[in-house]
Amino acid sequence: MKRIAWFSSLANSTDSIAAHVTAELVPVLRQSLDIELFGVDDGTKNYLMAFERHKESPFDAFVYQLEDRSDSFFSRIHLGLIPGIVFFHDGLFTEAGPEPIHQSPWPDVWQKFWHREANWPKRNFDYHYAPPYGEREATCTRVPIFTDARSRGEFERGYKVSAKRRGFEVQDKSYYLPLPVSDKIPLSVDKSSRRILLASPPRIEYRIHKILEALSSLVEPFEFVWLLAPEEEARARELLQEFKLSSARLILERNPKRFAAELNTARVTLHPLFSVFGQLGPYVPQSLMAGVPVILSNFAQADYIPDSIAFKIRPGETEARELRLVLDELLGRGAMDYSFLREYALETYSTNQVATEFLKILDSESETLNAFMKRWSRFELEARSAVVSEALNLLPDHGAVLNSAYRELGWRCHL
Amino acid sequence: MANILVLGVKVPFTRGGQEVLVQGLMRAIKERGHEVDAVELPYTALPKEQLLNQAAFWRSLDLSTFGGISVDLVIATKFPSYYARHAKKSLWLVHQHRPAYDLYGGRYSDLGDDPRDEAMRRMIVEGDNKVMAECAYIAGISGNVVERLMRYNNLKAEVLYPPLPLGNRYHCGSQENYILSVGRICSIKRVDLMIKALPIVHSTLKLKIVGAPDEPGIMDYLKNEIDKHHLWDRVEFCGRVSDAELLDLYANALAVYYAPHNEDYGYVTLEAFASSKPVVAATDSGGVLEFVKHEENGLISEPTTDAIGHTFNRLVENKDLAKSLGATGRKFIEDVGLASQHWDTIVQKLLSPIRG
Numbered sequence: 008m009k010r011i012a013w014f015s016s017l018a019n020s021t022d023s024i025a026a027h028v029t030a031e032l033v034p035v036l037r038q039s040l041d042i043e044l045f046g047v048d049d050g051t052k053n054y055l056m057a058f059e060r061h062k063e064s065p066f067d068a069f070v071y072q073l074e075d076r077s078d079s080f081f082s083r084i085h086l087g088l089i090p091g092i093v094f095f096h097d098g099l100f101t102e103a104g105p106e107p108i109h110q111s112p113w114p115d116v117w118q119k120f121w122h123r124e125a126n127w128p129k130r131n132f133d134y135h136y137a138p139p140y141g142e143r144e145a146t147c148t149r150v151p152i153f154t155d156a157r158s159r160g161e162f163e164r165g166y167k168v169s170a171k172r173r174g175f176e177v178q179d180k181s182y183y184l185p186l187p188v189s190d191k192i193p194l195s196v197d198k199s200s201r202r203i204l205l206a207s208p209p210r211i212e213y214r215i216h217k218i219l220e221a222l223s224s225l226v227e228p229f230e231f232v233w234l235l236a237p238e239e240e241a242r243a244r245e246l247l248q249e250f251k252l253s254s255a256r257l258i259l260e261r262n263p264k265r266f267a268a269e270l271n272t273a274r275v276t277l278h279p280l281f282s283v284f285g286q287l288g289p290y291v292p293q294s295l296m297a298g299v300p301v302i303l304s305n306f307a308q309a310d311y312i313p314d315s316i317a318f319k320i321r322p323g324e325t326e327a328r329e330l331r332l333v334l335d336e337l338l339g340r341g342a343m344d345y346s347f348l349r350e351y352a353l354e355t356y357s358t359n360q361v362a363t364e365f366l367k368i369l370d371s372e373s374e375t376l377n378a379f380m381k382r383w384s385r386f387e388l389e390a391r392s393a394v395v396s397e398a399l400n401l402l403p404d405h406g407a408v409l410n411s412a413y414r415e416l417g418w419r420c421h422l
Numbered sequence: 423m424a425n426i427l428v429l430g431v432k433v434p435f436t437r438g439g440q441e442v443l444v445q446g447l448m449r450a451i452k453e454r455g456h457e458v459d460a461v462e463l464p465y466t467a468l469p470k471e472q473l474l475n476q477a478a479f480w481r482s483l484d485l486s487t488f489g490g491i492s493v494d495l496v497i498a499t500k501f502p503s504y505y506a507r508h509a510k511k512s513l514w515l516v517h518q519h520r521p522a523y524d525l526y527g528g529r530y531s532d533l534g535d536d537p538r539d540e541a542m543r544r545m546i547v548e549g550d551n552k553v554m555a556e557c558a559y560i561a562g563i564s565g566n567v568v569e570r571l572m573r574y575n576n577l578k579a580e581v582l583y584p585p586l587p588l589g590n591r592y593h594c595g596s597q598e599n600y601i602l603s604v605g606r607i608c609s610i611k612r613v614d615l616m617i618k619a620l621p622i623v624h625s626t627l628k629l630k631i632v633g634a635p636d637e638p639g640i641m642d643y644l645k646n647e648i649d650k651h652h653l654w655d656r657v658e659f660c661g662r663v664s665d666a667e668l669l670d671l672y673a674n675a676l677a678v679y680y681a682p683h684n685e686d687y688g689y690v691t692l693e694a695f696a697s698s699k700p701v702v703a704a705t706d707s708g709g710v711l712e713f714v715k716h717e718e719n720g721l722i723s724e725p726t727t728d729a730i731g732h733t734f735n736r737l738v739e740n741k742d743l744a745k746s747l748g749a750t751g752r753k754f755i756e757d758v759g760l761a762s763q764h765w766d767t768i769v770q771k772l773l774s775p776i777r778g
Contacts, residue, residue, distance in 0.1 A: 053573055055526060058544055084527050087535035105527050107534040116537060128536050130469070390537030391545070397538070398471040412481035416505075416549050418474065 009067040009369065010041045012057050014085055016078035017048040020262055021236070022206070024096040024154070024186065025072030025079060027263045027289050031187040035362040040369075047081050054081050057089070068092055068369065068376050073144060075100045075284060083108055083144060087116075090383065092150040092369075092376070094184070098158025099284055100140040110134050113143045117175055120386055127393055142166060149379050150372045151181040152365075155286035156311040159183050179375075182368055186289045187361035189267075192296040194349055197272045198342030201227070203334065204273040204299075206234040206266050206290050207280075209243045214279035214304060214322060219250040221330035227338035232269060234261040263289045270297035275337050279304045281322040291317070292356035298345040302333055316351050395419065424494040424776055425457045427485060429503035432462040436636040437662065438606045439689050440500050440516050442587045443563070447497065447514070447772075450765035456773075461485065461496075463503075470532055473519060474542060477502035477549055495776045498557070501546075505553045510775045513557040514582060514768075515567055517686045522546045523574050524684060530610050551575055558775035564687040566709035582771060585764040586755070587689060588665055592696035594748070595673035597741050600628040601734060602675035602699075604668070604690045607644070608637035611682045612704070612725065617647050619731035620656055624738045629679075630671060632660045672697035677737050677744055681725060684708035692760055695719060695751030700744050702733050719751035 015029040033042055043066075045054040052060065060066070069091030071082045083100075084107050086093060103109045112128030113136075119125045128134070136143060145151065145166045153159035159181055170177045203222070207213040222231055231252060235243050237259045247255050258265065266289075270276070276294040278287050281304050294301045295316065303309040305319035318337075320329045354360070395418060399406030406413075413419045428451070430444040444460055451458040463479060466472055480502050485493055486509070498504035500516040521531035522543045533539040554560065554577055561582040562568035568579045586592065605611050616629055635641045648657050663671065672678070678694035681704035688710040694701045695713070701720035703710045714720040723733040737744045758764075770777075 055523070055543075056547075056574065059547070081527065084535060088537075088540050106529050106531065107527055111535050113535065116535075127538060387537060387541065391541035394471060394538040394541050394545075395474065398474040401469070401472060402475060406475065406478075409475060409478040409482060412478035413474075416478065416481060416545075416552065418478075418545050418549070 008039070008041045009373075010064065011036075011043070012045055012061065012066040012069045012089075012091075013042050013072075014045045014054060014057075014070065014082045015051075015072035016046060016076070016082075017044075017050055018078050019264065020260070021078075022261050022263070022288060023074065023076060023078060024286070024288050025074050025076075025082070025094070028072060028094060028096070028154070028187060031189060031358045032362055032365065035358055036365065039366055045085075047078075054085050057085065061089070067373070068380075070094070072096065080105050080108075086144060086147045087111060087113060090147045090149050090379070092152065092372070093144065093148040095144075095148075095151060095153045095158055095162075096155065097284065097286060098141055098145075098153065098155065098161055100144070101284055103136045103138075103140050108143065109136055111136055111143055113146060114173065117146055118173070120383075121174065121176055127390075142169065146170060146175060149178060149376060150368065151178060152368065153181065153183050154186050155308055156183050157307040158286070180372075184361055184364055184368075185356045186292055187358040188263075188289055188292040188296050188352065188356045190296065190353055190357045190359075192267050192293055193271060194346065195271055195273060195297045195299050197274075200230075200272050200274040201338055202230045202232055202273050204232050204234075204266075204269055204276045204294075206261050207277070208236070209239050209246055212280065212282035212285070214281055214326065215246060217322075217326045217330065218277060218279060219246055219252060220327040221334060223250045223252055224327075224331055225334055225338070227335050229334070229338055231255040232258065232273075234258045234266060234269070236261050263293060266290050267293050267297070270294060270299055273297070273299045275300045275302060275334065277302050279320075280308070281306050283307075292352055295348045295352035296356065298349045300337060300345055300348065302330065313351075316348060391418075423455055423457065424773065425491055426451055426459075426773070427493050427496045428458060428460045429480075429496055429498045429506055430460055430462040431465045431500045431503050433465050433636060436606060436634055438636075439584075439687065442689060443514075443516065443584050444499060446584065446587055446765075447768070450769050451773075453765075454769050457491075461503075461506075465502075467519075467521075470539070470542065473502070474545060477505045477546070480505035481507065481553075483507070495773060497772050501550070504557070505549065507556075511557045512559040512772045512775055513554060513561070513579075514772055515560065515562045515571065515579065517567060518550055518570070518574070519546055524570055525610075530683065547574070551577075559771060561771060564709040565712050566684070567686050580771065582768050583758075583760060583764065584687065584689070585760050585768075586692055586696055588669060588693070591665075591669055592693060593669065593673050594698035594752070595670065597676050597744060598674045599626050599738075600630050600675055601677055601679050601702075602630050602632065602671055602694075603679045604632045604671075604693070605680070605682070607631065607633050607635040607640055609640060613679075614644060614647060615681060615704075615725060615727055615730055616679045617644060617653065617657060618651070618727040619734065620653050621651050622728065622731035623734045625656075627676070627734065627738055628656045628658065630658045630660055630675075632663055632668065632671060634662055669697075672699060675699050676741070677702055677734070677748075679730075679734075680710060681707055681723070681730065682710070683725070685710045688713075691720075692755060695748075696755045696760075698745075698748040698752040700737065700747035700751060702730065702737075704730075713754070717747075719747050719754060721747070 015025045018026045044051040071093045074096035112134045115128035302318040305321045495510045496508040497512045501519040525531045560579040562579045571577045677700045680690045685708045703714045704725035716722040723729040
């Protein structure tokens with residue numbers, strides 16, 4: 008059985024996509040793979056000690072869940088220490104991240120890796136990871152898997168070109184895998200429901216003003232349910248008051264598990280997003296699995312969902328009016344059979360299906376990964392030898408007096 | 423009677439908790455009838471590659487005999503002293519090289535994702551695991567340190583809290599209008615937060631800072647902050663002070679500010695309690711929070727200037743609160759016996775490898 012070191016946040020009480028994907032996929036993958044979880048949460052081994060486990064019982068691959076959240080920082084750090092397979096839930100990051108990434112000498116590291124004659128990165132040099140952030144992560148990735156097709160497109164068109172310009176060897180292939188959702192989500196049964204469900208922050212890129220404007224002028228009676236993170240409540244209430252929608256029901260918990268629980272009584276779900284950052288997350292596939300119609304912003308990621316499966320609203324001047332029309336239409340229709348949405352979801356997003364595809368990727372890339380890991384191990388030995396030389400050269404006679412101690416501690420290595 | 427060496431790590435021109443611990447331990451061992459001396463090598467972490475050399479120096483030492491006298495036991499305290507070799511070794515751990523462990527990935531670590539840094543980090547961890555496993559007895563100075571040992575090095579250890587440096591000499595005086603900060607002046611101790619909070623604290627309250635800097639650039643930074651907010655009439659750098667002066671400074675403070683990031687132990691907390699003074703700590707102050715309980719013997723604040731400022735205003739506006747928190751802190755010291763009784767247990771445990 009292949010051994011996998013799996014790095015992920017397990018913050019299941021939040022809308023972390025990494026946590027969701029890990030919760031869905033790992034139990035299924037464990038039927039075929041020996042997976043050890045690394046991270047900073049309870050239930051994981053400390054990520055900084057992964058190298059020791061790798062020494063004791065080598066991993067065949069290191070798999071990282073990356074997203075634009077601070078609970079992904081440790082994954083982004085460790086990706087630079089041992090490159091591997093990355094699930095990019097976001098292709099761009101809004102910030103550089105913690106110190107090791109801020110000051111990362113990654114361009115010079117990879118020059119050295121691909122061109123042995125190059126120098127090691129400069130010491131005491133102000134390396135500054137300039138935006139847009141994501142190039143370092145893309146460089147460190149040996150097998151990039153995107154759960155957002157738009158990001159994959161940008162990787163192919165943008166990153167690969169700039170990497171070649173730097174003289175880096177670029178990964179042959181990138182992959183798209185849909186976000187997995189459980190087929191245990193039941194088909195929504197309440198055909199008389201007039202419940203509109205939203206799981207988005209109260210921020211402008213989530214088109215909140217347009218949504219509330221549309222809702223405030225709906226002809227059909229409705230119930231509005233909004234999943235929020237607790238710290239978003241005050242802002243949400245301000246907005247609801249502004250649009251005279253104070254009867255909205257707020258649920259101060261936004262995560263896939265809670266969203267799935269609310270789907271049973273939902274008539275329609277809203278998935279707005281108009282930004283170069285972020286992605287729609289598992290709420291769209293979850294809605295489809297429950298046979299609940301979805302309304303998306305007609306932008307970026309929406310291009311990859313068939314028009315027959317989702318309603319799409321173009322962001323802009325006519326947005327609120329178009330949304331109102333679609334909602335009134337849906338609410339006014341009466342009971343409809345949306346089981347075809349579930350059929351699409353089962354075919355596209357089911358956890359077993361996604362797990363199978365991941366295993367195929369792992370198999371097809373195993374030779375490449377193997378070759379890379381051998382080369383990376385050698386690079387690590389070179390780095391070790393380099394830092395030992397640097398240390399001993401700080402002393403007279405190249406630290407000859409300490410040779411015996413270095414050897415006894417296992418710090419001298421032979422290339 | 424045994425011949426014992428206590429192994430300490432000395433940063434020249436600075437004095438911190440570790441030096442206090444070594445001195446206290448030596449005194450306690452001697453009082454219990456043994457011969458004891460300290461071996462302290464000078465330590466520097468700059469440039470960072472020196473860390474490997476520092477550990478290797480300790481490893482190279484022969485501590486078995488001096489002038490015909492056999493050394494029965496060595497007691498190591500802090501990285502890299504525990505790299506020393508000896509047939510009988512105890513460890514009373516102050517801390518490992520934390521930038522390779524819990525501080526890694528944050529602003530207090532200078533190890534990054536350069537493969538050479540990662541190689542060094544791994545060598546330190548591997549080396550620590552090897553040499554600490556040689557110890558016949560392992561303890562940590564606090565629950566925080568012991569938990570860190572288990573989390574990163576998979577080693578079980580006991581908690582042995584160090585007793586107060588000045589024993590029974592702490593006393594309570596008046597409540598003058600100053601906050602006291604004691605400790606090495608470096609970024610992780612976060613004295614800057616208190617300085618930046620002063621503008622929103624009642625103008626009658628001053629800040630007295632005891633300790634010396636041990637980080638390049640830190641004094642320039644703090645002085646800039648004081649200049650920026652025009653606080654020179656409210657901030658006093660006392661430098662290093664005598665024991666008597668320190669006792670008086672504790673005795674007459676309104677409260678003590680001690681809000682470092684993830685501290686190992688923090689003598690300052692207990693010295694404040696022994697002087698019947700409340701401690702203001704931060705939510706991420708680590709070992710300090712093993713003792714400071716919010717609204718019982720101190721106040722715990724978010725580590726922001728606003729929150730700290732408002733916390734101190736509470737104490738300025740309600741000196742009775744400060745008094746009652748301080749009294750609870752004093753009672754804790756008396757109940758646990760951290761003034762002096764605790765040394766019996768510590769010496770007995772650390773010497774257990776030679777007691778069989």
